[in-house]
Amino acid sequence: MKNNRGICFLDNIHTRRKLLGMTMVLPTVIILVALILYPVITNLYLSFTNSNLLKSGSSFIGFQNYAKIFSDKMFSKYAWNTLIWTVFSVVGQLVVGFALALLISRQMRGGTFLRSFLLIPYVVPAVSIALIARWILNSNYGIVNHWLQNMGLVASGQSALSLPVGAMIVVIIFNIWRSYPFPMLIYWAALKGIDKELYEAANVDGANKLQVFLYITLPQLRNTTLTLLILRIAWTATYFDLIWMVTGGGPAGSTTQLPIMIYQNSFGTFQIGYAAAISVILGLILMVFVIAYIRRSKNFAD
Template sequence: MQLRSHTTAGLWFVLPAMLVVVALLLYPVLSSIFFSFTNRNLLKTVYAFVGAQNFLSVLNSRDFWNAFFTSIKWTAGSVLGQLVVGLLAALALERVPRFSGLYRTLLVIPWAFPAIVIAFSWRWILNDVYGFLPNLLSAFRITNGNVSFLADPQLVFAVALAINIWFGAPLFMINILAALKTVPRDQYEAAMIDGANLGQRFWYITVPHVRRVIGLLLILRTIWVFNNFELLFLITGGGPAGLTTTLPIHAYRTGWGLRQLGMASAITVLLLIFLLVAAALAFKLVSRWERTPAR
């Protein structure tokens, strides 16, 4: 009796959140799967079942595969770049004796930028007529005339990648920094007495303490970057010539540009399936790290 009233009381606390999850997440996802088998159009309420036709035409379309591989390149490049820069910055911050608070504050600034301001500020800095960087490079005769960083097919992807690394590295930095603080000092001292060099100390003491946080960050950021629509959309619009069109941008164009919501659903459902499989594998790996804890 006691136990039962306990659980009933608890229900009132969690019920509203559960309703939100069912109504705003579960139901829409199921409904997306449903619509991916229809020819639903943005402007018409009448639709028909088309079986697996959307999936077949998506999987046979060049645009889809181009967007898919662009997404993979974009995500892998961004997240690995963010990890490398964030990790090095965290290690440097941990090492310096003074001003680390000041540096940390300066380094965390990009993370506070909303996507629209990231896009505006970099499009302005890189503007081929009035921008600071192209004019600077011209003035020092490093380039012959102003480079258009965001219109040049050779450069645009790398430049967008650099902007995303600029934006995301601080999150890696502050989280890795917090994990570095948990490494017991005396382990380093003991290792130094035993004659371990810097590389060995890093590999055998630092890495085991931070790898779980890094693993989680990698998973979370991979999902986020893979799903993110606005950053690239606002910086490049997916162009030039579709060179920076990722899956979310491709789905947006299909659903709201071409008004084929059914087809767009098929694209996003494939996107979700890919993510679920990738994440399941990644979580398996990280949980293995958890079972062999840092000593």
């Protein structure tokens, strides 16, 4: 578009295009400002006050909330939980998604049906999953818990949901269960998109299947993986609903991650100033990932 001839005419087009572009983006900007920027700024402000929900009125206390975060023993525990929950959930769903993508990219009878079937968990509401999880792991009447007891993994009268590690494993498994279809589809598309000539060239060179997989398939999927990673990390680390409905953060805070900690500080101990500070920290940490991603993403290059 950069052209030196007929500057006056082009300028006109430029202005018009600029205006058209801005008009098209305007509704987005309005929504982003009113529904995201404004709440974020409110939160930022709250995080510097001692606001609480028991008494009205608050005062500015500088960085005290932030100082408190770093002296709060629970914060490091819950931050660690957030890390465990996010890493295992994300890696798990990417691995499962990728494995199933390899499966459905094969030519086989009933392949389309299988693909459709594998998509089902994506639309099962989190609340239904929570119900199922609590029911099948009920210490007295839960079928899976019963099997675990028979295998000796869980003591009699015990439930996997009452064990700190067990509860974390359960919520992670169910989170993977409901979120692998998205990576699966994306990987499947990416696999289909790999240039066939690359494979042919490799065959000519006498590479075996493993080598083809390692040196052609995987590198081709690097960008897809990175994008999925960033999307799923941001989504998982801020995800509240499933854990809240399955374990409520217990037992002994072993499945409490930062979003639940924020909720408990807002509506359990009513310290919304402090809760706001935690949410700012969580947002900032995720922002680091996003910025790292943006710097190397094609989507944001011109």
